[in-house]
Amino acid sequence: KAGVTQTPRYLIKTRGQQVTLSCSPISGHRSVSWYQQTPGQGLQFLFEYFSETQRNKGNFPGRFSGRQFSNSRSEMNVSTLELGDSALYLCASSLGLAGGTQYFGPGTRLLVL
């Protein structure tokens, strides 16, 4: 089976712009979670989608949003980018919600100038 894929792998944006990141889960996985990883804050949970519905959400401002499509692919959008949004954004998929094993993608490294 192909693993979790994320596109693009690298992005450079400027403050005030918006960005959309994409995540394709492992075939058959219905849950997709997003994380932000920074040297200062570590790994922080953004949100999780299951069957096209946001089921869980971390403590991030409304500038961070996401969605999931019927094929389980997910997108994450960040509007009005700030310098502090520079991070590695990781996506993870799992079969379901019940504490199942999460499989991580390689991440998208976002740099905001």
Next chain:
Amino acid sequence: AQTVTQSQPEMSVQEAETVTLSCTYDTSESDYYLFWYKQPPSRQMILVIRQEAYKQQNATENRFSVNFQKAAKSFSLKISDSQLGDAAMYFCAYRTYGASGTYKYIFGTGTRLKVLA
């Protein structure tokens, strides 16, 4: 609020030796999951081992085993016969049980493991 603490920012181990990474957590819940994830340099994060809090038996996966002390809220990872490929950042993570369909994932700050040849 739940917290996860990894007090060792960096550890070193000689190849073929054993090393233990520490993790403590704080929660008022009785049911939850605990995980150790490995993130090699510039590579994807992978699950090393997982433990359900209701299981008293410590989880093991080949050379990896945990010492789960529920009362002490401690969840350490032991790596036996360390190999060069074990060099990575290791994250301890806690997940609430989520019986209501919602849950939280909380990660520690990580321990960087160096394996010396």
